[in-house]
Amino acid sequence: MNIGEVAKKSGLPAKTIRYYEDIGLITPLRDTNGYRSFRDSDMHKLAFLGRSRALGFTIEDCRNLLALWDDQDRASADVRAIAKEHLEQIERKIADLIAIRDTLSHLVQTCAGDGRPDCPILAKLEKFPT
Amino acid sequence: MNIGEVAKKSGLPAKTIRYYEDIGLITPLRDTNGYRSFRDSDMHKLAFLGRSRALGFTIEDCRNLLALWDDQDRASADVRAIAKEHLEQIERKIADLIAIRDTLSHLVQTCAGDGRPDCPILAKLEKFPT
DNA sequence: CTTGACCCTCCAGTTACTGGAAGCCCTATC
DNA sequence: GATAGGGCTTCCAGTAACTGGAGGGTCAAG
Numbered sequence: 001m002n003i004g005e006v007a008k009k010s011g012l013p014a015k016t017i018r019y020y021e022d023i024g025l026i027t028p029l030r031d032t033n034g035y036r037s038f039r040d041s042d043m044h045k046l047a048f049l050g051r052s053r054a055l056g057f058t059i060e061d062c063r064n065l066l067a068l069w070d071d072q073d074r075a076s077a078d079v080r081a082i083a084k085e086h087l088e089q090i091e092r093k094i095a096d097l098i099a100i101r102d103t104l105s106h107l108v109q110t111c112a113g114d115g116r117p118d119c120p121i122l123a124k125l126e127k128f129p130t
Numbered sequence: 131m132n133i134g135e136v137a138k139k140s141g142l143p144a145k146t147i148r149y150y151e152d153i154g155l156i157t158p159l160r161d162t163n164g165y166r167s168f169r170d171s172d173m174h175k176l177a178f179l180g181r182s183r184a185l186g187f188t189i190e191d192c193r194n195l196l197a198l199w200d201d202q203d204r205a206s207a208d209v210r211a212i213a214k215e216h217l218e219q220i221e222r223k224i225a226d227l228i229a230i231r232d233t234l235s236h237l238v239q240t241c242a243g244d245g246r247p248d249c250p251i252l253a254k255l256e257k258f259p260t
Numbered sequence: 261c262t263t264g265a266c267c268c269t270c271c272a273g274t275t276a277c278t279g280g281a282a283g284c285c286c287t288a289t290c
Numbered sequence: 291g292a293t294a295g296g297g298c299t300t301c302c303a304g305t306a307a308c309t310g311g312a313g314g315g316t317c318a319a320g
Contacts, residue, residue: 051255080243087234104217113210125181
């Protein structure tokens with residue numbers, strides 16, 4: 001399979017696939033013309049990567065998950081640890097964003113949003129502590 | 131005021147303050163020895179920037195907010211538009227993260243996390259659509 | 261034999277900083 | 291007067307994970 005087909009099937013842009021090769025996540029073969037030649041195993045890895053990334057795992061997490069996936073003797077505890085850490089990060093980020101959203105939505109509601117210059121949003125940014 | 135004092139008062143790292151000057155958000159004076167000399171107005175701008183960034187506004191948003199702040203003839207509608215757009219982005223991001231969190235927390239719960247290799251997390255990443 | 265769709269590599273840019281090197285400046289102390 | 295420290299300066303490079311583009315080879319069809 002050439003990169004175009006793999007891109008279509010995996011949903012990942014060709015650029016991204018080349019990048020994943022660059023950083024050593026996949027190692028497709030090469031045809032005599034220099035074109036990358038993807039095996040089914042490469043395709044599977046890319047699909048795995050696509051799903052891992054969609055869940056917000058970092059590339060380094062993905063690298064580790066991929067290694068565990070390849071390792072038949074893995075302990076599920078190792079996988080779970082990665083996922084759990086990531087989950088906790090996401091929960092922290094959600095909490096942060098919710099706090100921001102609440103502040104912001106209050107400000108947006110109280111701002112008249114007309115032609116006059118008075119604006120509680122600017123007042124907040126100007127005066128109050130973070 | 132030298133940069134160290136401003137950093138302490140504003141809570142922003144000196145590096146960040148220099149960066150904000152680089153990209154034209156502030157324009158402190160210079161002493162004869164080349165040191166930056168911050169006026170109160172610079173300090174206020176930095177505080178404003180710190181709070182805006184803490185609310186997740188991008189630097190470009192900050193630049194625009196700062197310009198509106200400076201402009202006595204501004205229309206609050208312009209400020210509100212920026213904040214509202216940002217708020218909507220945040221709401222989208224929260225929704226995305228919650229979806230991820232739900233998936234992930236389910237997976238983490240169902241994974242035994244012991245010494246055995248069987249792992250629903252890997253199974254999910256391997257098999258199912260995004 | 262040319263056209264168009266692929267493919268290749270390499271370089272630069274993105275966001276918002278952050279770290280580090282090399283080197284002035286200022287004050288205090290010996 | 292030499293020196294030690296802390297603070298200040300600039301400039302360069304690196305971060306995460308791509309993305310865009312230039313310049314150029316390859317392949318199948320007409």
